Amino acid sequence: MKKAKSKSSRPVPGGRKIAVQKMAEQKIAAVMARMPQPRIAIAIMAAGKGTRLKSQLPKVLHEVGGKALLEHVIAAAVRVVPAAHVYAIIGHDAERVRAATEYTGSKYVLQADQRGTGHALMVAQEALAGYDHVIVLSGDAPLITPETIGHLRNFHLEEQAAMTLLTADLDNPTGYGRVLRTSSRSAEVQAIVEEKAASAAQKKIHEINSGFYVFAVKELYANIGKLSNANVHSEYYLTDMAEVLRAARQRVVAWKTANANEVLGGNTRAELADLDHYLRMAKCRQLMDDGVTVFYPATCVIDADVQIAPDSVIEPYVQLLGKTRVGTACRVRSYSVIRDSEIGDGVIIRPGCVMEGARIANGAVIGPYSHLRPGSEIGEGAHLGNFVETKKIKLGRGSKANHLSYLGDAEIGAGVNIGAGTITCNYDGIRKNTTVIADHAFIGSDSTLVAPVRVGKGAYVGAASCITDDVPDDALAIGRARQVVKEGWVSARKAAKAK
Ligand code: UD1
Ligand code: CA
Numbered sequence: 357m358k359k360a361k362s363k364s365s366r367p368v369p370g371g372r373k374i375a376v377q378k379m380a381e382q383k384i385a386a387v388m389a390r391m392p393q394p395r396i397a398i399a400i401m402a403a404g405k406g407t408r409l410k411s412q413l414p415k416v417l418h419e420v421g422g423k424a425l426l427e428h429v430i431a432a433a434v435r436v437v438p439a440a441h442v443y444a445i446i447g448h449d450a451e452r453v454r455a456a457t458e459y460t461g462s463k464y465v466l467q468a469d470q471r472g473t474g475h476a477l478m479v480a481q482e483a484l485a486g487y488d489h490v491i492v493l494s495g496d497a498p499l500i501t502p503e504t505i506g507h508l509r510n511f512h513l514e515e516q517a518a519m520t521l522l523t524a525d526l527d528n529p530t531g532y533g534r535v536l537r538t539s540s541r542s543a544e545v546q547a548i549v550e551e552k553a554a555s556a557a558q559k560k561i562h563e564i565n566s567g568f569y570v571f572a573v574k575e576l577y578a579n580i581g582k583l584s585n586a587n588v589h590s591e592y593y594l595t596d597m598a599e600v601l602r603a604a605r606q607r608v609v610a611w612k613t614a615n616a617n618e619v620l621g622g623n624t625r626a627e628l629a630d631l632d633h634y635l636r637m638a639k640c641r642q643l644m645d646d647g648v649t650v651f652y653p654a655t656c657v658i659d660a661d662v663q664i665a666p667d668s669v670i671e672p673y674v675q676l677l678g679k680t681r682v683g684t685a686c687r688v689r690s691y692s693v694i695r696d697s698e699i700g701d702g703v704i705i706r707p708g709c710v711m712e713g714a715r716i717a718n719g720a721v722i723g724p725y726s727h728l729r730p731g732s733e734i735g736e737g738a739h740l741g742n743f744v745e746t747k748k749i750k751l752g753r754g755s756k757a758n759h760l761s762y763l764g765d766a767e768i769g770a771g772v773n774i775g776a777g778t779i780t781c782n783y784d785g786i787r788k789n790t791t792v793i794a795d796h797a798f799i800g801s802d803s804t805l806v807a808p809v810r811v812g813k814g815a816y817v818g819a820a821s822c823i824t825d826d827v828p829d830d831a832l833a834i835g836r837a838r839q840v841v842k843e844g845w846v847s848a849r850k851a852a853k854a855k
Contacts, residue, residue: 394488394489394513395486395487395488395489396437396441396487396488396489396490396491396509397437397441397442397443397483397484397487397489397490397491397573398433398436398437398441398442398443398490398491398492398493398505399443399445399465399476399477399480399483399484399490399491399492399493400426400429400430400433400442400443400444400445400462400492400493400494400495401445401473401476401477401492401493401494401495401567401594402416402426402429402444402445402446402453402495402496403445403446403447403448403450403467403470403476404416404447404448404470404495404496405448405470406418406448406496406623408623408624409623409624409625409628413449414448414449414452414453415448415495415496415622415623416429416453416495416496417449417452417453417456418622418628419632420498420622420628420631420632420635421498421631421632421634421635421636421639421659421660422635422657422659422660422661422677422678423498423659423660424456424457425495425496425497425498425622425631426444426453426456426457426495427456427457427460428498428499428500429493429494429495429497429498429500430442430444430457430460430462431460432493432500432501432502432505433462433491433493433502433505434460434461434462435502436491436502436505436506436509437491439460439461439462439463440461440463441463441487442460442461442462442463443462443463443464443465443480443483443484444457444462444463444464444465444495445464445465445466445467445476445477445479445480445495446464446465446466446467447466447467447468447469447470447476448470450464450466463483465479465480465483466479467479467480471585471590471591471592472585472589472591472592472593472594473567473591473592473593473594473595474580474583474591474592474593474594474595474596474597475591475592476594477490477492477571477576477580477594478580478583478592481577481580484573484577485573485577487573488572488573488574489509489512489513489570489571489572489573490570490571490573490576491505491508491509491568491569491570492568492569492570492571492594493505493567493568494566494567494568494621496621496622496623497566497567497568497618497619497620497621497622498622498631498635499617499618499619499620499631499634499635500568500618500619501615501618504522504613504615504618505568507611507613508520508522508568508570508611509570511609511611512570512609512611515543515607515609516607517570517572517606517607517608517609518571518572518575518576518601518606518607518608519545519569519570519571519572519575519576519597519598519601519606519607519608519609520569520570520571520608520609520610520611521535521545521548521565521566521568521569521598521608521609521610521611522566522568522569522610522611522612522613522619523535523563523564523565523566523610523611523612523613524563524564524566524612524613524615524616524618524619525562525563525564525612525616526562526564526616526619527562529559529561529562529563529564530551530559531551531623532551532564532565533548533549533550533551533564533565533567533595534548534549534551534554534558534559534561534563534564534565535548535561535563535564535565535610536548536549536558536561537563537610543609543610543611544607544608544609544610545598545602545608545609545610546598546599546602547598547599547602548565548595548596548598548599550587550593550595552587552588553587553588563610563612564619565595566613566618566619567619567621568619569594571597575601575604575606576597578604579597579600579601579604579606580597580600582600582603582604583596583597583600584596617634620634633654635660636653636656636657636658637653637654639658639659639660639662640653640656640658641653643658643664643670646664646666647665647666647667648664648665648666648667648668648669648670649667649668649669649670650670651669651670651671651672652671652672652673655672655673655674656670656672656673656674656675656676657674657675657676657677658670658674658675658676658677659676659677659678659680661678661679662676662677662678662679662680662681662682663680663681663682664676664681664682664686665682665683665684665685665686665701666684667684667685668682668683668684668685668686668687668688669686669687669688670688671687671688671689671690671707672690673690673691674688674689674690674691674692674693674694675692675693675694675695676688676694677693677694677695677696678695678696679696680694680695680696680697680698680699681697681698681699682699682703683699683700683701683702683703683718684701684702685701685702686699686700686701686702686703686704686705687703687704687705688705689704689705689706689707689723689724690707690708691707691708692705692707692708692709692710692711692723693709693710693711694709694710694711694712694714695711695712695713696712696713697711697712697713697714697715697716697728698714698715698716699715699716700716700717700718700719700720700736701718701719702718702719703716703717703718703719703720703721703722704720704721704722705722705723706721706722706723706724706726707723707724707725708723708724708725709722709723709724709725709726709727709728710726710727710728711726711727711728711729711732712728712729712730713729713730713731713732714728714729714730714731714732714733714734714746715732715733715734716728716734717733717734717735717736717737717738717753718736718737719736719737720734720735720736720737720738720739720740721738721739721740722734722739722740723740723741723742724741724742725742725743726740726741726742726743726744726745726746727743727744727745727746728740728745728746729745729746729747729748729764730747730748731747731748731749732746732747732748732749732751733749733750733751734746734751735750735751735752735753735754735755735770736753736754737753737754738751738752738753738754738755738756739755739756739757739758740757740758741756741757741758741759742758742759742760743759743760743761744757744758744759744760744761744762744763745761745762745763745764746762746763746764747763747764747765748764748765748766749763749764749765749766749767749768750766750767750768751763751768751772752768752769752770752771752772752795753770753771754770754771755768755769755770755771755772755773755774756772756773756774757774757778758774758776759775759776759777760776760777761774761776761777761778761779762778762779762780763778763780764780764782764783764788765780765782765788765789765790765791765807766780766782766790766791766792766793766807767790767791767792767793768792768793769793769794769795769796769797769813770795770796771795771796772793772794772795772796772797772798772799773797773798773799774793774799775798775799775800775801775802775803775819776801776802777801777802777803778799778801778802778803778804778805779803779804779805780805780807781804781805781806781807782807784807788807789807789808790807790808791805791807791808791809791810791811792809792810792811793805793810793811794810794811794812794813794814794815794829795813795814796813796814797811797812797813797814797815797816797817798815798816798817799811799817800816800817800818800819800820800821801819801820802819802820803817803818803819803820803821803822803823803835804821804822804823805817805823806822806823806824809823809824809825809826809827810826810827811823811826811827811833812826812827812828812829812830812831813829813830814829814830815827815828815829815830815831815832815833816831816832816833817832817833817834817835818832818833818834818835818836820836821833821834821835821836822835822836823835
């Protein structure tokens with residue numbers, strides 16, 4: 357390395373100098389690559405019950421921004437180390453927590469009885485034995501970013517510390533552990549005092565312990581046995597490791613992030629609402645940066661994985677959930693709730709639509725008040741209108757069902773007109789049957805189509821028909837009683853009654 361340095365500083369003509377410098381850099385990189393890299397794991401504390409939420413659901417499964425708290429934390433963790441080195445410490449309702457997060461590929465450590473954050477790390481000793489350092493995250497603080505975790509890790513490695521904590525200045529530090537530094541200018545930490553144990557003077561400290569740490573594994577486990585549970589909750593506090601390690605002449609430092617929001621935890625329902633609001637607003641801002649118009653964003657609920665192409669407009673009070681995708685130049689009008697649906701370009705969703713698992717092709721117009729259930733595929737330029745419910749149907753290009761219909765288990769071609777009040781009778785009490793309506797057919801209003809049944813190409817069904825048999829192409833089917841007219845019936849009846 358030394359040799360390369362002296363070479364590069366030798367005066368050489370421009371081009372050659374750059375080449376020599378590049379060679380030196382490559383050599384350094386090669387040396388670095390051969391140096392043993394520290395083995396780093398991430399442990400996520402997620403075993404707690406969440407007493408303050410007063411819930412049947414374990415705390416880390418409560419959702420903010422459309423995802424469970426723990427899912428957010430794991431998502432950040434796996435961008436710092438591979439999932440195989442991420443260990444979620446679970447305990448309260450462990451199987452439920454595992455089932456909800458297993459898809460991430462993270463590993464699990466069971467903390468069968470939850471005796472504090474220090475105890476959580478005690479039970480993880482065996483799992484972490486093969487690592488040099490462990491980054492500890494709190495499963496209830498979902499705003500943490502991979503960038504901040506990376507900064508914390510780098511600071512810890514540069515400082516060669518036994519324990520590094522992430523801290524932040526909060527305007528309102530109530531409820532958090534406070535950080536006591538050895539001096540205001542030093543990175544070194546004396547101790548962390550929990551809110552409950554803090555003196556009046558200590559409560560005035562605004563620098564809080566985020567609950568995120570990095571530990572040198574060897575030093576952590578050489579000293580963790582010294583933690584005591586002689587406190588109000590009879591718990592082993594991981595925060596006490598600061599004092600324990602200092603007493604063992606180990607280096608304990610803090611790195612303060614300027615992004616104080618990232619450390620916020622969700623201990624109460626009110627805090628969960630704050631976290632949710634933060635994530636929703638961040639999502640809306642991202643969409644706006646990407647060219648989407650979002651009116652009155654504070655009223656919109658848009659999940660993290662939702663995609664919307666530029667020049668689409670989202671009106672107030674819209675919910676776009678799950679894996680929904682919206683194309684360009686669409687307009688989603690107020691009070692629509694759309695989950696896991698794919699919407700093409702130039703689609704108009706009028707107010708009050710509810711859809712789940714639907715696919716809508718370009719230029720279609722939906723609503724107001726349409727209900728599209730899973731498997732609804734709406735063709736290009738098609739229209740679905742007021743109070744139309746669909747389930748598992750294909751509606752062809754340019755077809756229209758504008759009023760008051762139930763269309764389920766149906767294959768409907770292109771250019772079809774479905775009159776107001778049409779119903780596909782898809783269920784015979786045992787199984788679901790299919791209705792086929794071929795291209796350019798015309799279904800008169802208030803018809804019932806008893807499946808399985810087929811209406812042929814270009815065929816007409818008279819209004820108020822009950823169609824039980826197939827209708828051939830180009831035919832007219834009328835399935836209703838003939839009208840009877842009884843002249844003078846009303847006055848004759850009145851006269852009879854008067855007698
Ligand atoms: C903790 C810190 C506090 C810090 C705050 C930041 C301690 C003693 N205090 O307090 O200094 O300011 O986080 O948010 O650590 N957990 C387990 N097993 C247990 C207990 C807890 O896995 O036995 C998990 C919880 O599920 C939670 C996390 O650890 O995800 C933190 O526990 P919590 O009870 O929320 O600690 P705080 O009171 O917030
Ligand atoms: Ca907490």
